[in-house]
Amino acid sequence: MKKFINDPGDVVADALLGVAAAHPQLRVDHDHKIILRGDSPRPGKVGIISGGGSGHEPLHGGFVGVGMLDAACAGEVFTSPVPEPILTATKLVDGGAGVLHVVKNYTGDVMNFEMAAELAAAETGVDVASVVTDDDVAVQDSTWTAGRRGVGVTVLLEKIAGAAAEEGRSLTEVADVARRVNEQGRSMGVALTSCTVPAAGRPTFDLGPDDFELGVGIHGEPGRERRPMASAAEIAEMMVEPILADLPFRTGDAVIALVNGLGGTPLLELYIMFHEVDRILSAHGISIARSLVGNFITSLDMAGSSVTLLKADAEFLKLWDAPVNTPALRWGV
Structure with missing residues (x-):
């Protein structure tokens, strides 16, 4: 294992x-491993927090700032943060309008965020709403989940819900927008290599030099099947067609399209993949209204890519285009 680390046990700190x-x-609470907006809490604004295991950067800490998250809780690598830091973050971002928890559908994340929300209500009376993302079409019930995994839609949801909160909408309204994003988005990923967790020091799973994993999870969980390596065009078809069939998407739809790298794939290859996604969508009469290409929800050093498509109505596009200023996303400011 060759990595830019000191002690494997200290990588998150x-x-x-x-x-x-x-x-x-930004402000960083090192004791609780929380990244916060420097101006939190904002009086009268709904606070939005998310979090999960580290190793998926820039998710979530890279999306803390104006127009997205108010705080992100960082667990150890591929391990959910425990309830205490989530509770602390909830209190720190509460500006009197309530707090939205954005939770990816992994068993530990769901359980710990639920517990933190209950403690927040009991201890401080803060109004907490939760939205769970479950957009991965690859598998139903995985190694880490009951139900579908939460993946790329999480990024789009944090941007759109963050803009809604910035407008001064109520907690109910922000949560409703967030749920609609989750309902209207779908994702699928593939891995060309495994990833290496620093504490383990070896690849998470074995993948032959001539194979790829279709539908891999962001922790290296198994996907739909292992297949012989194919062209970018063929792999894009294997990802996009199941997404289109699942919602389903229809001729005339416009989408926000995310082609995401899993940490070890060059941007050159991600743009090749985006071209193939655009080609497939055009053949279905679906237009790309907005696009995002790059590493946004990763799996350490895994070579691979995921595709996320969100049906884009006028409200989603307005909120997507609203100003955002975070370490990983910035426009309009």
Whole structure:
């Protein structure tokens, strides 16, 4: 294992020291491993927090800032944060309008966020709403989940719900927008290699030099099947067609399209994949209204890609285009 680390047990703590140094507009609670907006709490604004295991950067800490999250809780690598930091973050971002928890559908995340929400209500009376993302069409019930996994839609949801909160909408309204995003979005990923968790020091799973994993999870969970390596065009078909069939998407739809890298794939290849996705969608009479290409929800050093498509109505596009200023996403400011 060759990685830019010191002690494998300190990778999250050391990374948060780097976040604090690189982004002085944010606040970092190192004791609880929380990244916060520097101006939180904002009186009268719904606070939005998310979090999960580290190793998926820039998710979630890279999306803390104006127009997205108010706080992100960082667990150890591929391990959910425990309830205490989630509770602390909930209290720190509460500006009197309530707090929205954005939770990816993994058993530990769901359980710990639920517990933190109950404690927040009991201890402080803060109004907490939760939205669970479950957009992965690859498998139903996985190693880490009951039901579908929460993946790329989480990024789009945090942007759109964050813009709604920035407008001053109520907790009910922000949560409703977030749920609609989850309902209207679908994702699928593939892995060309495994990832290596620093504490383990070896690949999470074995994948032959001539194979890829179709429908892989962001922790290296098994997908639909293992297949012989194919062209970008063929792999794009294997990802996009199941997404289109699942909702289903229809001729005339416009979408926000995310082609995401899993950490070890060059941007050159991601743009090749985006071209293939655009080609497939065009053949179905579906237009791309907005696009995002790059590493946004990763799996450490895994080579691979995922595709997320969100049906885009006028409200979603307005909120998508609203200003955002975070370490990983910035426009309109």
